[in-house]
Amino acid sequence: MKITLLVTLLVGLFSLTPVGAQDKQLTPQQQRMTTCNQQATAQALKGDSRKTYMSDCLKNASSKPGEKSLNPQQQKMRECNSQATQQSLKGDDRNKFMSACLKKTG
Structure with a gap:
């Protein structure tokens, strides 16, 4: 009786x-x-x-393979630079715009 109970419990545990x-x-x-x-x-x-490949893939999981992921500051810089280029800003105007854009939060 005890052996049957023990076997039943073990089978239940493994299942x-x-x-x-x-x-x-x-x-x-x-x-x-x-x-x-x-x-x-x-x-x-x-x-x-x-x-x-594995090292790069695990480090850059949010980006496409072979593409370097950007930290938030770098992403902000890219966005501000793109906006300045769209507005065709040059020289001091571009510098002022970039400074103001990078200081913005959110």
């Missing part, structure tokens, strides 16, 4: 374990690692080129 493991969500870092790994495999990268 519940995979269900709990499947419900576990991947963290953003784990998702990023999976995506980068799949891309490296699709490109048939090996050795040092794979390591370099």
Whole structure:
């Protein structure tokens, strides 16, 4: 009787374990690692080129592969520079505009 109960409990324990493991969500870092790994495999990268690709991919997850991600200040600089170019500003006018634009918050 005790052996049957023990076997039943063990079988029940093992049958519940995979269900709990499947419900576990991947963290953003784990998702990023999976995506980068799949891309490296699709490109048939090996050795040092794979390591370099994986490193770049994991660092720049928000950008396209091969494109450097920008920090908020760099992004703001790019936007202000684009606006100044659209307005055809030159010299002191451009410098004043850039200074004012970069000081704006939000």
